[in-house]
Amino acid sequence: MKRKWVLWPIMAIFLSAGCATVRQPSSAQRENKAHHTSAAVNKFEPSPKTHAMYDVLAAEMAGHSGDLKAAIHYYRKAMKAYPDPSLAQRTMQIALFLHNQKVALEAAHRWAKLVPHDAKPQQALGILYASQGDVTRSVRHLENYINKRKGNTGQGFMRVGTLLGQAVPEGVALSVMKNLVSKYPGQPRAQFAYGVMALKLGKSKMALGAAEEALHISPHMNEALSLKAQALMSLGDQQQAFKVLKEGMARAPKSVVLHLSYARLLVVVKSYRAAREQFRWLLKRSPDNPAVLYTLGLLDFHLKRDSEAYDYLQRVYKAGYHVSVAQYFLGRIAERNGNMESALTHYANVNAGEYLFDAQVRIAYILARQGDLNQAREYLGELRANVSGRRQKIELYLVEGELLQQADDLPAAFKLYDKAVHKYPKALQLLYARALVADKLGKLKIAEKDLTRIIQSKPNDAVALNALGYVLANRTSRYDEALGYIKRALALKPHDPEIIDSMGWVQFKLKHYARALHYLEKAYSAIANPEVAGHLIQALVKEGKRSRAHAVLEKALKAYPGNVGLMSIKHQLGL
Structure with missing residues (x-):
């Protein structure tokens, strides 16, 4: 998606104050007019703030017109002319937008100099140096960030870990975090943040080590115990992971953190009934927690406890949490129970996310099932025209062909697949679908040709090999050849x-x-x-x-x- 240039809010400040910065003639200067035969016009002397305002205006106009080099030039000029921390911060952001690390660093240092007690520019400098691979400077500034940051220190470490994991190459991120954490040997939250980042980056052994170090400092830190169990699970030691959590819950039976971690692990191993009991325990302690309601709704859906699932997901929807997902599964429940009109309504309310496409496809299936195949086909045609992805367009052809086959209109299905194959000749799924319909219509040459093309492209496609072998065994006397496939x-x-x-x-x-x-x-x-x-x-x-x-x-x-x-x-x- 193309990023849009957005007018900077500080422009309002500049514009409201800018006119006041133009120097007006003094009374003495006005009286001096009497000593001249003609009126003199005073020389225009804009203040530094006015200069900065003009440069910011020029930068924004350049940005909107697409001249990004000019934009960063004017922003840098304005930043140097006027000592405003928000202007320095904006210049850094624009430089990062343009991948100009040099100017970004310059602006971040300017920002830090203007607000020496603010933690935010120190964080920015730490991440910038880390992205350049400069571990030493990165750690120095991130240490400043932790020390200057107000509030929970543990949250500061977590914030650093998240940013490093997102913006910095894996090896450098881990090195920076390890060195930073070493500066705080008695801080279990520092080790915990390091472990969380390591686990997200797939370094389960590092995560396990950090969790154990945190527990060494603070043996009853439930978050660290949860992290240890997750790391063990990731390393394949399922038995030990559950043992750790059970021992923790025996010690701290009311710990929400441990119960939540235990419930999630139960979901991972597909022990849905046991997981459901854990989430119901959590719901009693937090009756309106949308995340718990959401998980319970999905668990009950999979367990076919449709009445409970429907109630939970309705509450999730009303809370505005994962709205599209809630609507999708509400639709699935309605469809499973034969309430097609309700299912259509729910599917139509899915407007984003990973289930959007499937919801749209299910609308077509329901329309066809209700006897309106033409409307289903029109709907699929509109979807095909509106989606941009090749994969989804092909999938919609396959769905329409399947609906035609279910209606026993094999000639129409073949015609549709034939059209789709000519449009997407390299789409093996379409070749396979056309081959199966061709076989049913007695078009042996086309079926054999399509399946052979698939096998030539993917020699180890077991489905195509089996299909060709079966077609030959069923439609010809070439049994030995069929046996080979x-x-x-x-x-x-x-x-x-x-x-x-x-x-x-x-x-x-x-x-x-x-x-x-x-x-x-x-x-x-x-x-x-x-x-x-x-x-x-x-x-x-x-x-x-x-x-x-x-x-x-x-x-x-x-x-x-x-x-x-x-x-x-x-x-x-x-x-």
């Missing part, structure tokens, strides 16, 4: 039930019925859909196991009553 797919994904089914079916076509039965029984135990059931029934009949074949057929028809494929097999085999 399916073998390659199975080697890549030996436990995939769909590939196992394909292997069973090609063995059936090769008249290796015992082998076919082995694979098909295995596939059927994983996915008992009509297609796999049909394959298994035919193999059982060939092996003389008609009673077992009849039992599989009856079970499949009960699950999928009236299925065309199963009914055809029933009549064909006389079961």
Whole structure:
């Protein structure tokens, strides 16, 4: 996104005071007019503040017109002419915007000189020197920042850690923080901040060491205990992480920090029910905490406790916290319970964030499910026109094609995919989708060509290998060639039930019925859909196991009553 140049607020101050800085003629000067035959005009003598005002105006005009070099030139000139700390700060910000480290440092030093007791310019200098790799100077200024900062020292260390982690290369950031922390050997909060930064940068061992050092200084520091557990978890020692927290909670049973950390670890290991109990404990102590309500809403959604989830997420939405996410999951709950109009309303209220695209796609699915396929297609077409990303445009073609297939309009689906492939010829997902529809329409050459192109581009694509092998086994007599593709797919994904089914079916076509039965029984135990059931029934009949074949057929028809494929097999085999 292109950044916009924003007029600096201090201009209002300059403009309101600027006129007063122009020197007016004195009474003596006015009387002096009598000694001249013609009126003399007094020489205009602007003050330093007026000079600065003009330079700032010139800088802002240059910035708005895109002449950024001129903007920084005039800001630097104004800063030198007039001793205003906010002007020095603004010059530093503009220099950073233009990646001019030299001027940024000059302005930061000017700012610090003008307000020697202010901690903020010291922080800025510390981060600037760190970004240049100057650890010594960085530590010196950050130490000044900590010492001059008012309020909680621990928050100061946390602020430094956050800024270093965001703005400075990892190695330098860690070195600066380590050296800074060493200046405060008795400060557990310093070690804690170092550990938090290290963990965010993926340095779990460093984080663990810092947490243990903080606990050595302050054994009952619950935040450090929580950090230790997180570091252990990150290092793969799940058992020890939970042990640390349980021991801490036994010592401090009312610690919100420890209960929260424990609850989060339970979520990580997908122990959702246990995590839910911990978050309910937290909610009792903070009934209107939106973060706790939000997490409980998501946990109950995953646990299919829809009534509770809906209540929690409604409260989250009303609190203005993660509004779009709350609306998305409220929509999911409504959709899961068959309340499509409510689901449409919630999805339409998702206007930002990671769930926006999925919410829009779900609107199309609901419209189609309600019998309005044309409106769903129009909606998807509008989305496609409005989204800028290639990946999302392709995904929308795939969704529309799927809706057409669900409506049994295979020719329209093929036409759509054909159009999309011509627009995005390198999109393998579109090639795969067109191949599957082409196969169903009996367009074998197109299906084989598309799947071959995918395999040429991605030789280890198990899905494409399996699809091509299955198409050849099902539509041709090129069984040995089909077997070769399916073998390659199975080697890549030996436990995939769909590939196992394909292997069973090609063995059936090769008249290796015992082998076919082995694979098909295995596939059927994983996915008992009509297609796999049909394959298994035919193999059982060939092996003389008609009673077992009849039992599989009856079970499949009960699950999928009236299925065309199963009914055809029933009549064909006389079961």
